[in-house]
Amino acid sequence: xxxxxxxxxxxxxxxxxxxxxxxxxxxxxxxxxxxxxxxxxxxxxxxxxxxxxxxxxxxxxxxxxxxxxxxxxxxxxxxxxxxxxxxxxxxxxxxxxxxxxxxxxxxxxxxxxxxxxxxxxxxxxxxxxxxxxxxxxxxxxxxxxxxxxxxxxxxxxxxxxxxxxxxxxxxxxxxxxxxxxxxxxxxxxxxxxxxxxxxxxxxxxxxxxxxxxxxxxxxxxxxxxxxxxxxxxxxxxxxxxxxxxxxxxxxxxxxxxxxxxxxxxxxxxxxxxxxxxxxxxxxxxxxxxxxxxxxxxxxxxxxxxxxxxxxxxxxxxxxxxxxxxxxxxxxxxxxxxxxxxxxxxxxxxxxxxxxxxxxxxxxxxxxxxxxxxxxxxxxxxxxxxxxxxxxxxxxxxxxxxxxxxxxxxxxxxxxxxxxxxxxxxxxxxxxxxxxxxxxxxxxxxxxxxxxxxxxxxxxxxxxxxxxxxxxxxxxxxxxxxxxxxxxxxxxxxxxxxxxxxxxxxxxxxxxxxxxxxxxxxxxxxxxxxxxxxxxxxxxxxxxxxxxxxxxxxxxxxxxxxxxxxxxxxxxxxxxxxxxxxxxxxxxxxxxxxxxxxxxx
Numbered sequence: 001x002x003x004x005x006x007x008x009x010x011x012x013x014x015x016x017x018x019x020x021x022x023x024x025x026x027x028x029x030x031x032x033x034x035x036x037x038x039x040x041x042x043x044x045x046x047x048x049x050x051x052x053x054x055x056x057x058x059x060x061x062x063x064x065x066x067x068x069x070x071x072x073x074x075x076x077x078x079x080x081x082x083x084x085x086x087x088x089x090x091x092x093x094x095x096x097x098x099x100x101x102x103x104x105x106x107x108x109x110x111x112x113x114x115x116x117x118x119x120x121x122x123x124x125x126x127x128x129x130x131x132x133x134x135x136x137x138x139x140x141x142x143x144x145x146x147x148x149x150x151x152x153x154x155x156x157x158x159x160x161x162x163x164x165x166x167x168x169x170x171x172x173x174x175x176x177x178x179x180x181x182x183x184x185x186x187x188x189x190x191x192x193x194x195x196x197x198x199x200x201x202x203x204x205x206x207x208x209x210x211x212x213x214x215x216x217x218x219x220x221x222x223x224x225x226x227x228x229x230x231x232x233x234x235x236x237x238x239x240x241x242x243x244x245x246x247x248x249x250x251x252x253x254x255x256x257x258x259x260x261x262x263x264x265x266x267x268x269x270x271x272x273x274x275x276x277x278x279x280x281x282x283x284x285x286x287x288x289x290x291x292x293x294x295x296x297x298x299x300x301x302x303x304x305x306x307x308x309x310x311x312x313x314x315x316x317x318x319x320x321x322x323x324x325x326x327x328x329x330x331x332x333x334x335x336x337x338x339x340x341x342x343x344x345x346x347x348x349x350x351x352x353x354x355x356x357x358x359x360x361x362x363x364x365x366x367x368x369x370x371x372x373x374x375x376x377x378x379x380x381x382x383x384x385x386x387x388x389x390x391x392x393x394x395x396x397x398x399x400x401x402x403x404x405x406x407x408x409x410x411x412x413x414x415x416x417x418x419x420x421x422x423x424x425x426x427x428x429x430x431x432x433x434x435x436x437x438x439x440x441x442x443x444x445x446x447x448x449x450x451x452x453x454x455x456x457x458x459x460x461x462x463x464x465x466x467x468x469x470x471x472x473x474x475x476x477x478x479x480x481x482x483x484x485x486x487x488x489x490x491x492x493x494x495x496x497x498x499x500x501x502x503x504x505x506x507x508x509x510x511x512x513x514x515x516x517x518x519x520x521x522x523x524x525x526x527x528x529x530x531x532x533x534x535x536x537x538x539x540x541x542x543x544x545x546x547x548x549x550x551x552x553x554x555x556x557x558x559x560x561x562x563x564x565x566x567x568x569x570x571x572x573x574x575x576x577x578x579x580x581x582x583x584x585x586x587x588x589x590x591x592x593x594x595x596x597x598x599x600x
Contacts, residue, residue: 021085021344043341044349047090049223050332051077051350052357056249056365057376058093060170061163062324063102064117066373067252067362069093070354072125072323074256077351079317081344083310085303086291088341090332090350091314093324095380096286097279099162101324103416104275108268120272121324122262127269127276128325129315132284136308147285148427150397153389154404155282155423158411163381170374171205173198173247181412201246205371208232212379221338225376232372233365247370252362256355259320276325278420283327287311290328331383403430438474440487443505443565452505452565464580467572468492469565471505476516484516485523492532499532500576503568507538517550524555535560537568 051073059069076091084091101121105111110120147155162181168188169176174196176187191197208228215224235241242248264272291307315325336346357364393401403426410426411419443452444461452469455461463469468491476484492499512520527534536544539561547553553561562568573580 020082037345039340039342040345041349043088043336043339044346045353046223046339047332047336047341047346048350048353049226050335051092051354052365053225053229053368053373053376054329054332054380055093055354056368057373057380058095058098059324060370060373061095061098061102061166061377062093062121063105063111064121064324065114066249067358068118068121068322068324070358071257071321072318072326074351074355074358075317075321075323076314076326077347079314080310081347081351083313084344085306085310087343088333088336088346089287089291089307090329090336090347091287091311091326092329092332094283094286094327094329095163095377095384096156096159097283097325097327098377099159099166099416100275100279100282100420102166104272104279107271107275107417108264110264110268116264118322119262119264120268122319122322123264123269124272124276124279124319125315125323125325126262126319127273128279128283129312129317129319131276131280132312132315133309134312135280135284136305136312139305147281147423148400148403148430149389150393150400150404151407151423151427151430152285153386153393154407154426155411155419157385157390157404158408158419159416160381160385161408161412162416163384164378167374167377167381170247171202171209171371171378172196173201173205173245173371180415198245200241200244201369201371204232204235204241204246204369205375208369208372208375209378212375213382216379216383223335225379228375229368229372233368236369237367241369242367249365249368249370249373252358252365254359254362256358257322260322262319275417278417279325281424282420283311283315283325284308287328290330290333331380400430432479435474435477436479437483438472438480440470440472440484442491443469443471463496464569464572465497465578466500466576467569467578468495468499468502469505469569470502471508473508475511475513476509476520477511477513478515481516481519485519488523489526492530499530501533501535501572502527503535503537503562503565503572505538505565506536506543507540509539509543512543512546512550514550517547517552520552521555524552533560535562535568535571537562537565 052070055069055073056066057069059066059072062069073092076093080089080091101124102111104124105117105120108120110116165181165185165188169184169191172188172192174191176184176191178184178187208231211228211231212224215222215227236246236248288304288307291304311327318324318326339346390401390404393404407419407423407426410422414422441454441456442463444455444458444463446453446458446461453461454471455463470488470491472484472487474480488502492502524534534556536556544553544561547556559571562571572578
């Protein structure tokens with residue numbers, strides 16, 4: 001039996017214990033070899049090298065005091081270690097969520113007061129967690145798929161631009177007052193022209209950025225962020241640059257906060273709830289995609305709804321400990337995997353190390369320059385911006401490239417919170433557009449090739465006299481029902497000879513709504529007036545049931561619903577008497593051997 005597996009003699013666990021994987025992990029841990037535990041400890045130390053600088057940097061990007069990023073990190077890691085189903089998935093502050101959190105704080109006017117910002121961010125985390133847990137309990141994991149890949153790429157690219165622009169002034173050692181990304185960029189350029197930049201802070205920030213990017217490219221397994229932050233802190237401390245006006249993190253409160261309900265005004269909760277819906281949508285997309293990706297590589301596939309519940313629990317935990325919403329982290333999970341991590345013990349190790357820093361080592365980060373944290377965020381923004389996917393979309397599908405660019409512009413020009421609404425509407429609109437004017441085809445038979453094929457793409461295809469074999473590649477619903485009718489009668493009118501029957505190759509027709517039924521009734525009347533029969537081939541059972549409820553099944557007639565295209569065509573040939581023999585019939589007449597050869 002493999003190490004760590006559960007012996008068959010063990011009693012079956014109560015179902016509620018399946019939602020607390022930490023119980024099973026504790027059993028396995030007691031039986032684990034020292035080598036396995038050591039691997040998790042080493043991986044936890046490696047991940048901790050990213051947890052501190054990322055937590056501090058993303059907290060400032062989110063508009064809350066830097067230390068709250070460490071509180072968030074500890075609470076999220078410990079909560080996910082208890083409830084999370086994935087073996088090594090790492091949760092914590094996330095670069096893509098931070099701009100949304102900052103925009104949410106501005107929405108409720110909590111961006112100017114640190115205590116109000118902490119309370120509002122905590123309530124946002126609680127609401128996000130409740131929404132995630134509700135979605136998981138209701139088994140709505142598929143809601144994360146509302147953002148199509150091109151639109152999601154565009155949205156994240158827009159966030160990357162927002163992140164980079166927002167940190168440029170901090171990198172240069174000054175601040176701006178622009179309320180939009182474009183205004184911030186204009187103010188930054190003007191500030192440079194007016195000589196507001198602090199040369200020392202800019203030099204430190206650019207140095208950190210160069211180190212982070214260089215090490216990510218040349219030495220990806222080494223903690224470039226940690227090297228840059230330690231180096232910058234040492235430089236500031238040795239040369240006493242804080243006394244010369246270089247902004248630093250400053251004093252970090254010792255200890256870890258006690259659990260408390262976020263004290264926000266009741267009137268702010270509805271607005272925060274709207275923001276939480278957007279945050280939840282993005283964090284669900286990130287977390288479920290990352291969980292599936294790493295799970296497929298390791299064979300550790302988790303139930304997506306269980307994953308969502310665990311994500312919600314982690315967000316609720318951070319909300320009670322002065323934190324803000326969290327998501328899965330690609331960079332930290334990658335480091336955990338590359339460092340040999342095997343279980344969520346590595347997350348516990350990372351959380352304990354961060355907690356030790358809070359309890360007794362806060363002085364180690366007091367001289368950490370703000371320009372260095374800005375470099376961390378800018379580097380994350382550069383990594384988040386997916387230029388390769390944009391190029392690929394431009395090459396293979398121009399319409400989806402334009403959708404991606406539109407989503408980016410929505411974030412940059414309209415705003416981060418509004419941008420996620422724009423992105424969702426673009427995804428849904430693109431879906432409707434495809435169904436609004438779907439592809440359709442007239443089908444014919446090709447010598448030496450099985451099946452029936454689009455005659456427009458295959459001009460050599462032969463059509464059976466008097467028969468129109470028509471395929472419509474979408475459900476028939478309110479947005480395309482009239483288009484379906486126009487396309488069908490257009491093909492009838494363009495046919496070389498009089499049409500006696502239409503066979504609808506209906507396998508792609510997955511639904512017919514009431515508007516589609518109304519149009520289909522008119523189509524049947526018009527076909528009857530023209531003396532044309534209609535037969536459905538391969539129509540799915542649930543759609544036939546709908547036609548029964550609409551009263552159209554009996555109008556068409558039971559015999560005119562055929563299970564395959566072949567039986568539908570045979571049904572037409574038997575009734576029409578048309579003289580038609582295709583190559584497969586000739587092959588059968590020559591014997592099985594000939595038929596076998598021509599199948600290929």
